[in-house]
Amino acid sequence: xxxxxxxxxxxxxxxxxxxxxxxxxxxxxxxxxxxxxxxxxxxxxxxxxxxxxxxxxxxxxxxxxxxxxxxxxxxxxxxxxxxxxxxxxxxxxxxxxxxxxxxxxxxxxxxxxxxxxxxxxxxxxxxxxxxxxxxxxxxxxxxxxxxxxxxxxxxxxxxxxxxxxxxxxxxxxxxxxxxxxxxxxxxxxxxxxxxxxxxxxxxxxxxxxxxxxxxxxxxxxxxxxxxxxxxxxxxxxxxxxxxxxxxxxxxxxxxxxxxxxxxxxxxxxxxxxxxxxxxxxxxxxxxxxxxxxxxxxxxxxxxxxxxxxxxxxxxxxxxxxxxxxxxxxxxxxxxxxxxxxxxxxxxxxxxxxxxxxxxxxxxxxxxxxxxxxxxxxxxxxxxxxxxxxxxxxxxxxxxxxxxxxxxxxxxxxxxxxxxxxxxxxxxxxxxxxxxxxxxxxxxxxxxxxxxxxxxxxxxxxxxxxxx
RNA sequence: GAACCGGUAUGCAAAUGGUUAAGCGACCAGGCCUUCAACCUGGAUGGUGCGGGUUCGAAUCCCGUCCGGUUCUCCA
Numbered sequence: 001x002x003x004x005x006x007x008x009x010x011x012x013x014x015x016x017x018x019x020x021x022x023x024x025x026x027x028x029x030x031x032x033x034x035x036x037x038x039x040x041x042x043x044x045x046x047x048x049x050x051x052x053x054x055x056x057x058x059x060x061x062x063x064x065x066x067x068x069x070x071x072x073x074x075x076x077x078x079x080x081x082x083x084x085x086x087x088x089x090x091x092x093x094x095x096x097x098x099x100x101x102x103x104x105x106x107x108x109x110x111x112x113x114x115x116x117x118x119x120x121x122x123x124x125x126x127x128x129x130x131x132x133x134x135x136x137x138x139x140x141x142x143x144x145x146x147x148x149x150x151x152x153x154x155x156x157x158x159x160x161x162x163x164x165x166x167x168x169x170x171x172x173x174x175x176x177x178x179x180x181x182x183x184x185x186x187x188x189x190x191x192x193x194x195x196x197x198x199x200x201x202x203x204x205x206x207x208x209x210x211x212x213x214x215x216x217x218x219x220x221x222x223x224x225x226x227x228x229x230x231x232x233x234x235x236x237x238x239x240x241x242x243x244x245x246x247x248x249x250x251x252x253x254x255x256x257x258x259x260x261x262x263x264x265x266x267x268x269x270x271x272x273x274x275x276x277x278x279x280x281x282x283x284x285x286x287x288x289x290x291x292x293x294x295x296x297x298x299x300x301x302x303x304x305x306x307x308x309x310x311x312x313x314x315x316x317x318x319x320x321x322x323x324x325x326x327x328x329x330x331x332x333x334x335x336x337x338x339x340x341x342x343x344x345x346x347x348x349x350x351x352x353x354x355x356x357x358x359x360x361x362x363x364x365x366x367x368x369x370x371x372x373x374x375x376x377x378x379x380x381x382x383x384x385x386x387x388x389x390x391x392x393x394x395x396x397x398x399x400x401x402x403x404x405x406x407x408x409x410x411x412x413x414x415x416x417x418x419x420x421x422x423x424x425x426x427x428x429x430x431x432x433x434x435x436x437x438x439x440x441x442x443x444x445x446x447x448x449x450x451x452x453x454x455x456x457x458x459x460x461x462x463x464x465x466x467x
Numbered sequence: 468g469a470a471c472c473g474g475u476a477u478g479c480a481a482a483u484g485g486u487u488a489a490g491c492g493a494c495c496a497g498g499c500c501u502u503c504a505a506c507c508u509g510g511a512u513g514g515u516g517c518g519g520g521u522u523c524g525a526a527u528c529c530c531g532u533c534c535g536g537u538u539c540u541c542c543a
Contacts, residue, residue, distance in 0.1 A: 305492090348503095349505070
Protein backbone atom coordinates (compact mmCIF):
# COMPACT_ATOMS: atom_id res chain seq x y z
CA UNK A 1 0.00 0.00 0.00
CA UNK A 2 1.67 3.16 -1.16
CA UNK A 3 1.21 6.34 0.81
CA UNK A 4 1.52 9.97 -0.08
CA UNK A 5 2.71 12.93 1.96
CA UNK A 6 3.23 16.53 1.01
CA UNK A 7 5.05 19.71 1.89
CA UNK A 8 3.02 22.81 1.18
CA UNK A 9 4.88 26.04 1.87
CA UNK A 10 3.57 29.45 1.00
CA UNK A 11 6.12 31.44 -0.98
CA UNK A 12 6.34 34.51 1.18
CA UNK A 13 9.99 34.14 2.13
CA UNK A 14 12.89 31.74 2.19
CA UNK A 15 12.78 28.13 3.33
CA UNK A 16 13.23 28.39 7.05
CA UNK A 17 14.35 25.94 9.69
CA UNK A 18 10.86 25.04 10.78
CA UNK A 19 9.62 24.49 7.25
CA UNK A 20 12.66 22.41 6.45
CA UNK A 21 11.92 20.17 9.39
CA UNK A 22 8.31 19.50 8.48
CA UNK A 23 9.44 18.92 4.91
CA UNK A 24 12.03 16.47 6.20
CA UNK A 25 9.51 14.62 8.34
CA UNK A 26 7.09 14.32 5.44
CA UNK A 27 9.85 13.27 3.09
CA UNK A 28 11.19 10.67 5.52
CA UNK A 29 7.77 9.24 6.10
CA UNK A 30 7.14 8.88 2.39
CA UNK A 31 10.58 7.38 1.76
CA UNK A 32 10.24 5.01 4.67
CA UNK A 33 7.01 3.61 3.32
CA UNK A 34 8.05 3.64 -0.29
CA UNK A 35 5.41 6.27 -0.91
CA UNK A 36 5.28 9.54 -2.78
CA UNK A 37 6.28 12.99 -1.60
CA UNK A 38 4.48 15.94 -3.15
CA UNK A 39 5.56 19.55 -3.24
CA UNK A 40 2.80 22.10 -3.44
CA UNK A 41 3.21 25.85 -3.49
CA UNK A 42 0.40 27.58 -1.63
CA UNK A 43 0.44 30.91 -3.39
CA UNK A 44 -3.16 32.02 -3.10
CA UNK A 45 -2.13 35.16 -1.29
CA UNK A 46 -1.29 37.09 -4.42
CA UNK A 47 -0.07 40.10 -2.51
CA UNK A 48 2.58 38.35 -0.49
CA UNK A 49 3.65 35.51 -2.76
CA UNK A 50 6.70 36.08 -4.93
CA UNK A 51 8.55 34.13 -7.54
CA UNK A 52 11.79 34.85 -5.74
CA UNK A 53 10.42 33.03 -2.72
CA UNK A 54 9.39 30.07 -4.82
CA UNK A 55 12.91 29.86 -6.15
CA UNK A 56 14.39 30.24 -2.69
CA UNK A 57 12.27 27.36 -1.43
CA UNK A 58 13.15 25.13 -4.36
CA UNK A 59 16.80 25.97 -3.92
CA UNK A 60 16.64 25.09 -0.25
CA UNK A 61 14.95 21.77 -0.95
CA UNK A 62 17.57 20.94 -3.55
CA UNK A 63 20.46 21.77 -1.26
CA UNK A 64 18.98 19.58 1.46
CA UNK A 65 18.37 16.80 -1.02
CA UNK A 66 14.66 16.62 -0.30
CA UNK A 67 13.48 15.51 -3.70
CA UNK A 68 9.82 15.28 -4.57
CA UNK A 69 7.95 12.84 -6.74
CA UNK A 70 5.15 15.13 -7.78
CA UNK A 71 4.92 18.85 -8.28
CA UNK A 72 5.63 21.53 -7.66
CA UNK A 73 1.94 22.23 -7.99
CA UNK A 74 0.83 25.82 -7.79
CA UNK A 75 -2.50 26.68 -6.28
CA UNK A 76 -2.83 29.71 -8.50
CA UNK A 77 -3.11 27.28 -11.41
CA UNK A 78 -6.07 25.57 -9.85
CA UNK A 79 -8.51 28.41 -9.34
CA UNK A 80 -11.07 26.89 -11.67
CA UNK A 81 -11.17 23.78 -9.57
CA UNK A 82 -11.61 25.76 -6.35
CA UNK A 83 -14.39 27.77 -7.93
CA UNK A 84 -16.22 24.62 -8.87
CA UNK A 85 -15.94 23.29 -5.34
CA UNK A 86 -17.13 26.56 -3.88
CA UNK A 87 -20.10 26.48 -6.22
CA UNK A 88 -20.81 22.93 -5.15
CA UNK A 89 -20.81 23.92 -1.50
CA UNK A 90 -23.09 26.84 -2.33
CA UNK A 91 -25.47 24.55 -4.20
CA UNK A 92 -25.50 22.05 -1.35
CA UNK A 93 -26.29 24.78 1.11
CA UNK A 94 -23.00 24.26 2.90
CA UNK A 95 -21.83 27.74 1.99
CA UNK A 96 -23.45 31.13 1.76
CA UNK A 97 -22.77 34.73 0.80
CA UNK A 98 -21.87 37.14 3.54
CA UNK A 99 -22.27 40.87 3.00
CA UNK A 100 -20.79 42.09 6.23
CA UNK A 101 -18.24 44.86 5.86
CA UNK A 102 -14.80 44.69 7.41
CA UNK A 103 -15.74 47.47 9.78
CA UNK A 104 -18.79 45.59 10.87
CA UNK A 105 -16.79 42.45 11.54
CA UNK A 106 -14.15 44.33 13.42
CA UNK A 107 -16.74 46.01 15.60
CA UNK A 108 -18.25 42.62 16.37
CA UNK A 109 -14.86 41.23 17.33
CA UNK A 110 -14.15 44.11 19.66
CA UNK A 111 -17.47 43.66 21.37
CA UNK A 112 -16.84 39.99 21.89
CA UNK A 113 -13.37 40.59 23.24
CA UNK A 114 -14.78 43.19 25.61
CA UNK A 115 -17.22 40.57 26.84
CA UNK A 116 -14.33 38.13 27.33
CA UNK A 117 -15.62 35.88 24.61
CA UNK A 118 -13.76 34.19 21.85
CA UNK A 119 -14.10 36.44 18.80
CA UNK A 120 -16.01 34.62 16.12
CA UNK A 121 -18.36 35.36 13.29
CA UNK A 122 -21.90 35.16 14.61
CA UNK A 123 -23.51 33.86 11.43
CA UNK A 124 -25.70 36.87 10.84
CA UNK A 125 -25.74 36.37 7.06
CA UNK A 126 -26.49 32.67 7.25
CA UNK A 127 -30.12 33.05 6.37
CA UNK A 128 -29.95 36.28 4.41
CA UNK A 129 -32.33 36.10 1.48
CA UNK A 130 -31.23 39.02 -0.63
CA UNK A 131 -27.95 40.70 -1.51
CA UNK A 132 -26.93 44.02 -0.09
CA UNK A 133 -26.60 46.59 -2.83
CA UNK A 134 -23.15 47.63 -3.89
CA UNK A 135 -21.40 45.07 -1.70
CA UNK A 136 -19.23 42.35 -3.17
CA UNK A 137 -19.88 39.45 -0.78
CA UNK A 138 -17.46 36.89 0.57
CA UNK A 139 -18.48 33.26 0.76
CA UNK A 140 -18.52 31.45 4.07
CA UNK A 141 -18.62 27.79 4.91
CA UNK A 142 -21.63 26.78 6.97
CA UNK A 143 -19.96 25.01 9.85
CA UNK A 144 -22.05 22.52 11.83
CA UNK A 145 -23.03 24.13 15.13
CA UNK A 146 -23.57 21.05 17.21
CA UNK A 147 -21.43 18.06 18.03
CA UNK A 148 -17.68 17.93 17.91
CA UNK A 149 -14.77 17.01 15.70
CA UNK A 150 -12.26 14.45 16.86
CA UNK A 151 -8.76 14.47 15.43
CA UNK A 152 -6.72 11.32 15.86
CA UNK A 153 -3.44 13.11 15.61
CA UNK A 154 -0.36 10.95 15.12
CA UNK A 155 1.70 13.24 17.28
CA UNK A 156 -0.71 14.90 19.68
CA UNK A 157 -3.03 12.00 20.25
CA UNK A 158 -6.77 12.44 20.32
CA UNK A 159 -7.89 16.04 20.16
CA UNK A 160 -11.55 16.96 20.41
CA UNK A 161 -12.99 20.33 19.51
CA UNK A 162 -16.60 21.35 19.94
CA UNK A 163 -18.28 22.67 16.82
CA UNK A 164 -19.71 25.42 18.96
CA UNK A 165 -16.15 26.75 19.24
CA UNK A 166 -15.88 27.09 15.50
CA UNK A 167 -17.38 29.77 13.32
CA UNK A 168 -18.23 30.07 9.64
CA UNK A 169 -14.90 30.71 7.98
CA UNK A 170 -14.46 32.57 4.75
CA UNK A 171 -13.68 30.29 1.83
CA UNK A 172 -13.78 32.92 -0.92
CA UNK A 173 -12.78 36.57 -0.69
CA UNK A 174 -14.96 39.28 -2.13
CA UNK A 175 -12.83 39.21 -5.28
CA UNK A 176 -13.79 35.58 -5.65
CA UNK A 177 -10.37 34.14 -4.86
CA UNK A 178 -10.32 31.10 -2.58
CA UNK A 179 -8.70 31.16 0.86
CA UNK A 180 -6.22 28.85 2.49
CA UNK A 181 -8.60 26.63 4.45
CA UNK A 182 -10.52 25.81 1.30
CA UNK A 183 -7.55 25.27 -1.00
CA UNK A 184 -5.62 22.93 1.33
CA UNK A 185 -8.67 20.80 1.75
CA UNK A 186 -9.39 20.57 -1.95
CA UNK A 187 -5.77 19.90 -2.83
CA UNK A 188 -5.18 17.27 -0.19
CA UNK A 189 -8.35 15.59 -1.39
CA UNK A 190 -7.57 15.83 -5.11
CA UNK A 191 -3.96 14.82 -4.67
CA UNK A 192 -4.90 11.85 -2.49
CA UNK A 193 -2.68 12.89 0.36
CA UNK A 194 -2.77 10.24 3.10
CA UNK A 195 -0.69 11.94 5.72
CA UNK A 196 -0.73 15.64 6.43
CA UNK A 197 2.40 16.42 8.41
CA UNK A 198 2.65 20.08 9.35
CA UNK A 199 3.42 22.46 12.18
CA UNK A 200 1.11 22.44 15.16
CA UNK A 201 0.20 26.03 14.47
CA UNK A 202 -2.31 24.39 12.13
CA UNK A 203 -3.88 22.19 14.76
CA UNK A 204 -6.62 24.71 15.46
CA UNK A 205 -7.52 24.85 11.77
CA UNK A 206 -7.83 21.14 11.43
CA UNK A 207 -11.38 20.66 12.75
CA UNK A 208 -12.68 23.24 10.29
CA UNK A 209 -10.88 21.50 7.48
CA UNK A 210 -12.32 18.18 8.50
CA UNK A 211 -15.79 19.69 8.45
CA UNK A 212 -15.28 20.95 4.91
CA UNK A 213 -13.96 17.56 3.87
CA UNK A 214 -17.03 15.94 5.38
CA UNK A 215 -19.29 18.33 3.50
CA UNK A 216 -17.55 17.28 0.31
CA UNK A 217 -18.03 13.63 1.14
CA UNK A 218 -14.29 13.03 1.33
CA UNK A 219 -12.40 10.98 3.88
CA UNK A 220 -10.01 13.16 5.88
CA UNK A 221 -6.32 12.24 5.72
CA UNK A 222 -4.36 11.27 8.80
CA UNK A 223 -2.87 14.25 10.56
CA UNK A 224 0.41 14.69 12.35
CA UNK A 225 0.98 18.08 13.93
CA UNK A 226 4.60 18.46 14.85
CA UNK A 227 5.63 20.86 17.58
CA UNK A 228 7.11 24.16 16.61
CA UNK A 229 10.71 25.18 16.96
CA UNK A 230 11.30 28.00 19.36
CA UNK A 231 14.14 30.46 19.54
CA UNK A 232 16.42 30.55 22.56
CA UNK A 233 14.13 33.03 24.24
CA UNK A 234 11.25 30.57 24.08
CA UNK A 235 9.49 32.56 21.39
CA UNK A 236 8.57 31.33 17.98
CA UNK A 237 11.64 31.15 15.75
CA UNK A 238 11.98 34.28 13.66
CA UNK A 239 14.50 36.59 12.07
CA UNK A 240 15.25 38.03 15.47
CA UNK A 241 16.99 34.80 16.34
CA UNK A 242 19.61 35.13 13.64
CA UNK A 243 19.89 32.53 10.94
CA UNK A 244 16.55 30.97 10.19
CA UNK A 245 16.94 30.57 6.45
CA UNK A 246 18.22 27.19 5.44
CA UNK A 247 20.45 28.76 2.80
CA UNK A 248 22.18 30.86 5.37
CA UNK A 249 23.50 27.66 6.90
CA UNK A 250 24.86 26.73 3.53
CA UNK A 251 26.68 30.05 3.37
CA UNK A 252 28.00 29.62 6.87
CA UNK A 253 29.61 26.36 5.89
CA UNK A 254 27.27 23.68 7.15
CA UNK A 255 26.87 20.38 5.36
CA UNK A 256 23.27 19.68 4.33
CA UNK A 257 23.27 16.24 5.95
CA UNK A 258 24.38 17.81 9.21
CA UNK A 259 21.48 20.25 9.19
CA UNK A 260 19.11 17.42 8.36
CA UNK A 261 20.58 15.35 11.17
CA UNK A 262 20.14 18.19 13.64
CA UNK A 263 16.60 18.79 12.49
CA UNK A 264 15.55 15.16 12.68
CA UNK A 265 16.79 14.98 16.27
CA UNK A 266 14.87 18.07 17.23
CA UNK A 267 11.73 16.56 18.71
CA UNK A 268 12.53 13.01 17.75
CA UNK A 269 14.97 10.48 19.09
CA UNK A 270 15.87 6.85 19.04
CA UNK A 271 17.57 5.83 22.24
CA UNK A 272 21.05 7.26 22.58
CA UNK A 273 21.82 7.72 18.94
CA UNK A 274 22.74 11.21 17.82
CA UNK A 275 24.17 10.70 14.36
CA UNK A 276 21.94 9.31 11.64
CA UNK A 277 22.85 8.85 8.02
CA UNK A 278 20.03 9.59 5.60
CA UNK A 279 19.43 5.87 5.23
CA UNK A 280 19.26 5.40 8.97
CA UNK A 281 16.81 8.26 9.27
CA UNK A 282 14.61 6.65 6.66
CA UNK A 283 14.86 3.32 8.39
CA UNK A 284 14.20 4.46 11.94
CA UNK A 285 12.14 7.61 11.73
CA UNK A 286 8.52 7.27 12.66
CA UNK A 287 6.16 10.18 12.91
CA UNK A 288 4.47 8.46 15.86
CA UNK A 289 7.63 8.87 17.91
CA UNK A 290 7.82 12.61 17.50
CA UNK A 291 7.76 14.55 20.74
CA UNK A 292 4.66 16.55 21.64
CA UNK A 293 6.45 19.48 23.18
CA UNK A 294 8.00 22.40 21.37
CA UNK A 295 11.77 22.42 21.24
CA UNK A 296 14.31 25.19 21.30
CA UNK A 297 16.71 25.64 18.44
CA UNK A 298 20.23 25.22 19.75
CA UNK A 299 22.98 26.45 17.38
CA UNK A 300 25.73 24.92 19.53
CA UNK A 301 24.51 21.43 19.02
CA UNK A 302 24.04 22.04 15.31
CA UNK A 303 27.66 23.07 15.24
CA UNK A 304 28.68 19.92 17.04
CA UNK A 305 26.77 17.75 14.59
CA UNK A 306 28.31 19.57 11.68
CA UNK A 307 31.71 18.90 13.17
CA UNK A 308 30.91 15.20 13.36
CA UNK A 309 30.12 15.25 9.67
CA UNK A 310 33.24 17.24 8.88
CA UNK A 311 35.23 14.45 10.53
CA UNK A 312 33.44 11.54 8.93
CA UNK A 313 32.11 12.55 5.53
CA UNK A 314 33.95 11.32 2.43
CA UNK A 315 36.67 13.79 1.42
CA UNK A 316 35.34 14.17 -2.12
CA UNK A 317 32.00 15.16 -0.67
CA UNK A 318 33.55 17.84 1.50
CA UNK A 319 35.79 18.94 -1.36
CA UNK A 320 32.79 19.72 -3.51
CA UNK A 321 31.47 22.22 -1.00
CA UNK A 322 34.81 23.46 0.28
CA UNK A 323 36.07 24.72 -3.05
CA UNK A 324 33.16 27.13 -3.20
CA UNK A 325 34.17 28.59 0.14
CA UNK A 326 37.76 28.81 -1.02
CA UNK A 327 36.54 30.68 -4.04
CA UNK A 328 34.90 33.24 -1.82
CA UNK A 329 38.21 33.88 -0.13
CA UNK A 330 39.91 34.33 -3.46
CA UNK A 331 41.77 31.05 -3.14
CA UNK A 332 42.17 28.77 -6.12
CA UNK A 333 42.58 25.29 -4.69
CA UNK A 334 43.99 23.94 -7.93
CA UNK A 335 47.11 26.05 -7.33
CA UNK A 336 48.73 24.15 -4.50
CA UNK A 337 48.27 20.93 -2.55
CA UNK A 338 45.40 18.60 -3.46
CA UNK A 339 42.28 19.80 -1.71
CA UNK A 340 41.61 16.26 -0.51
CA UNK A 341 44.88 16.23 1.40
CA UNK A 342 44.14 19.56 2.99
CA UNK A 343 40.74 18.28 4.08
CA UNK A 344 42.28 15.18 5.58
CA UNK A 345 44.74 17.29 7.49
CA UNK A 346 42.20 19.82 8.67
CA UNK A 347 38.99 17.88 9.22
CA UNK A 348 39.58 17.28 12.93
CA UNK A 349 39.92 20.93 13.71
CA UNK A 350 37.21 22.65 11.70
CA UNK A 351 33.61 22.80 12.73
CA UNK A 352 32.42 24.33 9.48
CA UNK A 353 33.49 24.53 5.86
CA UNK A 354 33.98 28.26 6.22
CA UNK A 355 36.29 27.74 9.15
CA UNK A 356 38.20 25.08 7.24
CA UNK A 357 38.66 27.37 4.27
CA UNK A 358 39.73 30.30 6.40
CA UNK A 359 42.30 28.31 8.33
CA UNK A 360 43.70 26.70 5.18
CA UNK A 361 44.57 29.76 3.16
CA UNK A 362 48.29 29.52 3.97
CA UNK A 363 48.48 26.24 2.08
CA UNK A 364 47.78 28.13 -1.10
CA UNK A 365 48.81 31.71 -0.56
CA UNK A 366 51.53 33.53 1.31
CA UNK A 367 50.14 35.21 4.35
CA UNK A 368 50.30 38.97 4.54
CA UNK A 369 51.04 39.15 8.23
CA UNK A 370 51.83 37.01 11.23
CA UNK A 371 49.68 36.48 14.26
CA UNK A 372 51.37 38.93 16.57
CA UNK A 373 50.80 36.90 19.71
CA UNK A 374 52.32 33.83 18.16
CA UNK A 375 55.34 35.82 17.05
CA UNK A 376 55.87 37.26 20.52
CA UNK A 377 55.67 33.89 22.12
CA UNK A 378 57.73 31.88 19.69
CA UNK A 379 60.14 34.17 17.89
CA UNK A 380 63.02 34.92 20.19
CA UNK A 381 66.50 36.00 19.18
CA UNK A 382 67.65 32.47 19.89
CA UNK A 383 65.05 30.99 17.57
CA UNK A 384 67.06 32.11 14.59
CA UNK A 385 69.48 29.30 15.14
CA UNK A 386 66.74 26.69 15.13
CA UNK A 387 65.05 28.12 12.07
CA UNK A 388 68.35 28.35 10.23
CA UNK A 389 69.15 24.75 11.14
CA UNK A 390 65.75 23.66 9.85
CA UNK A 391 66.29 25.61 6.68
CA UNK A 392 69.60 23.93 6.06
CA UNK A 393 68.32 20.48 6.87
CA UNK A 394 65.27 20.91 4.67
CA UNK A 395 67.37 22.17 1.81
CA UNK A 396 69.14 18.83 1.71
CA UNK A 397 65.95 16.80 1.72
CA UNK A 398 65.24 15.35 -1.67
CA UNK A 399 62.13 13.49 -0.62
CA UNK A 400 59.56 16.00 0.62
CA UNK A 401 57.10 13.84 2.51
CA UNK A 402 55.84 14.06 6.09
CA UNK A 403 57.48 10.73 6.99
CA UNK A 404 60.82 12.17 6.01
CA UNK A 405 60.26 15.68 7.30
CA UNK A 406 59.31 14.45 10.76
CA UNK A 407 62.61 12.70 11.63
CA UNK A 408 64.46 15.57 10.04
CA UNK A 409 62.86 18.04 12.49
CA UNK A 410 63.56 15.69 15.37
CA UNK A 411 67.21 15.47 14.45
CA UNK A 412 67.53 19.23 14.36
CA UNK A 413 65.95 19.47 17.81
CA UNK A 414 68.24 16.81 19.14
CA UNK A 415 71.32 18.38 17.68
CA UNK A 416 70.50 21.74 19.21
CA UNK A 417 69.45 20.08 22.45
CA UNK A 418 66.01 21.60 22.25
CA UNK A 419 62.61 20.17 23.00
CA UNK A 420 60.39 19.49 20.07
CA UNK A 421 58.15 22.37 21.11
CA UNK A 422 60.99 24.83 20.82
CA UNK A 423 61.59 23.83 17.23
CA UNK A 424 58.25 22.75 15.89
CA UNK A 425 56.26 25.68 17.15
CA UNK A 426 58.54 28.41 15.77
CA UNK A 427 58.54 26.49 12.51
CA UNK A 428 54.77 26.45 12.52
CA UNK A 429 54.60 30.19 13.05
CA UNK A 430 57.17 30.73 10.34
CA UNK A 431 55.35 28.74 7.70
CA UNK A 432 51.72 29.36 8.60
CA UNK A 433 51.86 32.75 10.25
CA UNK A 434 50.00 31.48 13.27
CA UNK A 435 50.22 29.05 16.15
CA UNK A 436 47.78 26.40 15.13
CA UNK A 437 47.81 24.04 12.18
CA UNK A 438 47.77 20.31 11.54
CA UNK A 439 50.76 18.22 12.61
CA UNK A 440 53.85 20.19 11.65
CA UNK A 441 55.33 17.56 9.31
CA UNK A 442 52.10 17.31 7.34
CA UNK A 443 51.69 21.05 7.32
CA UNK A 444 55.17 21.44 5.89
CA UNK A 445 54.61 18.75 3.30
CA UNK A 446 51.43 20.32 2.04
CA UNK A 447 52.81 23.81 1.87
CA UNK A 448 55.67 22.50 -0.24
CA UNK A 449 59.42 22.61 0.09
CA UNK A 450 60.03 25.75 -1.89
CA UNK A 451 57.50 27.82 0.03
CA UNK A 452 58.65 26.44 3.36
CA UNK A 453 62.24 27.46 2.66
CA UNK A 454 61.19 30.89 1.56
CA UNK A 455 58.96 31.43 4.59
CA UNK A 456 61.74 30.28 6.90
CA UNK A 457 64.00 32.92 5.42
CA UNK A 458 61.34 35.54 5.85
CA UNK A 459 60.90 34.59 9.48
CA UNK A 460 64.62 34.73 10.14
CA UNK A 461 64.77 38.14 8.56
CA UNK A 462 61.87 39.31 10.66
CA UNK A 463 63.47 38.22 13.91
CA UNK A 464 66.77 39.79 13.01
CA UNK A 465 65.13 43.05 12.06
CA UNK A 466 63.45 43.21 15.42
CA UNK A 467 66.45 42.53 17.59
C1' G B 468 -10.13 36.99 26.87
C1' A B 469 -11.59 31.98 24.85
C1' A B 470 -10.28 27.31 22.73
C1' C B 471 -6.31 24.01 21.72
C1' C B 472 -1.25 22.09 22.67
C1' G B 473 2.72 21.75 25.91
C1' G B 474 6.22 21.91 30.76
C1' U B 475 12.15 16.10 32.76
C1' A B 476 19.37 19.88 34.56
C1' U B 477 21.43 26.09 30.98
C1' G B 478 19.80 23.41 25.40
C1' C B 479 18.14 18.53 22.80
C1' A B 480 16.20 14.42 25.10
C1' A B 481 15.55 8.72 27.30
C1' A B 482 12.66 6.29 30.73
C1' U B 483 5.11 5.20 28.38
C1' G B 484 3.06 2.38 36.46
C1' G B 485 8.47 -0.92 38.99
C1' U B 486 15.36 -0.78 42.02
C1' U B 487 19.71 4.59 42.80
C1' A B 488 15.70 9.52 36.47
C1' A B 489 19.91 7.13 30.13
C1' G B 490 22.68 9.58 26.46
C1' C B 491 24.36 13.98 23.64
C1' G B 492 25.63 19.15 23.68
C1' A B 493 27.47 23.20 26.71
C1' C B 494 30.70 23.71 31.19
C1' C B 495 35.08 22.17 34.51
C1' A B 496 39.53 19.10 35.50
C1' G B 497 43.17 15.56 34.04
C1' G B 498 45.64 12.50 30.21
C1' C B 499 47.85 12.15 25.20
C1' C B 500 50.98 15.60 22.48
C1' U B 501 55.28 19.41 18.15
C1' U B 502 50.50 23.71 18.51
C1' C B 503 45.27 23.84 18.00
C1' A B 504 41.89 20.35 17.52
C1' A B 505 40.48 15.37 17.67
C1' C B 506 40.63 11.41 21.10
C1' C B 507 40.55 9.09 26.23
C1' U B 508 39.36 9.50 31.54
C1' G B 509 36.87 11.86 35.34
C1' G B 510 33.59 15.84 37.45
C1' A B 511 29.63 19.10 38.63
C1' U B 512 24.40 20.18 37.60
C1' G B 513 17.83 17.72 37.99
C1' G B 514 13.87 14.21 41.59
C1' U B 515 10.61 15.51 36.50
C1' G B 516 6.74 23.72 36.91
C1' C B 517 3.78 23.81 41.61
C1' G B 518 -0.14 21.61 44.94
C1' G B 519 -3.23 17.59 45.82
C1' G B 520 -5.22 12.61 44.60
C1' U B 521 -5.25 7.24 42.88
C1' U B 522 -1.63 3.15 43.86
C1' C B 523 2.31 -1.45 47.46
C1' G B 524 4.80 1.84 43.88
C1' A B 525 3.93 7.96 39.75
C1' A B 526 8.15 11.75 35.34
C1' U B 527 4.38 8.37 33.49
C1' C B 528 -2.82 8.06 35.42
C1' C B 529 -6.63 11.92 37.60
C1' C B 530 -7.90 16.97 39.50
C1' G B 531 -6.51 21.94 40.42
C1' U B 532 -3.07 25.81 39.69
C1' C B 533 1.02 28.53 37.47
C1' C B 534 3.96 29.38 33.24
C1' G B 535 4.91 29.10 27.87
C1' G B 536 3.27 28.44 22.80
C1' U B 537 -0.55 28.35 18.97
C1' U B 538 -5.17 29.85 16.94
C1' C B 539 -9.27 33.08 17.04
C1' U B 540 -7.23 37.66 9.59
C1' C B 541 -11.32 38.86 3.09
C1' C B 542 -2.56 35.53 6.00
C1' A B 543 -1.01 30.79 5.11
